[in-house]
Amino acid sequence: MRDFDDFVTGRSPALLRFAYLLTGDRHLAEDLTQEALVRAHRRWHAIVGEDGPEPYVRQAILRQYLSWRRRRASTERPVAEPPDAAPHGADLADRVVDADELWTALRALPRSQRAVVVLRYYEDLPDAQIARLLGCAPATVRVHAFHALHRLRSVLTPVPSLRPGGAP
Template sequence: MTFEQFVAVQGQSLLRLAFVLTGDRHLAEDLAQAALADAYRHWKKVTAASDPPAYVRRMLVNAHLSWRRRRSSTERPTDLPDTSPDQAAEPGDGLEERDQLRTLLAGLAPRARTVLVLRYYADLDDAAIAESMGVSQSAVRATASRALASLRTTAVVETVQETP
């Protein structure tokens, strides 16, 4: 498989994963581009891997975690909605729930967010997540448990605050 074929087949799923990890369309494009640029530079290693998509997904996750650790990363997302015509939503299509979920996920630490995204969005098991992140399976389970507990607590607090 050539790099161009790989991008044609896997590019959109990598971009969607990057969007769920970052919560920002433009940052997701930058992240996916950086991961694919690294994959291109190391294409022989990628094709030699037993599962090239998983290898590149790990590159994307590592790039995401590395970007989030940098102190120079002081950009903060705003609450302005995306008003592009292709993003127009009909009432009742779940937009409010997805927006609330994105807000809750954005409040998590990068590692916790990454674990939850890989588990529930990318549908990976603990072993695959551990391999993608370079941590142990028990660290994945512990991080997921703490992240879910944090989400539950945050959701309950927000619900109580909204109640008149």
């Protein structure tokens, strides 16, 4: 099983990032990744084929994410300690606000739309492959992407910033 150990060691960070982009929650992403790796371990000899095990593991993560039993009962996020004081500097503050606004908009998307956005723009997968992963037609993938991007654009409209001196 050395191959499995090497796979986990080498690909876990990328798989965890993929799960995090889907969930927006580090702990849930870790759970999804761990469960997918457990499933992969059970079928390791069957999934190590010409494409390798990564597509199988990514699909397992995606299916677990899309499953209804994975929905959180609450949107509260428990933390061990309260966050420190607000970050200093306008640039950092703007980046934090922008990132928070993006995460909020992504969380508001339906699960299949969010999965399409992550698979298309983070994983850089073609529509046909996304359709196979989601079990739908490529046209459905394009419709999900269209609606997701429309919704994100309507929420994340950039506001022109003023330069010093009041000029736009």
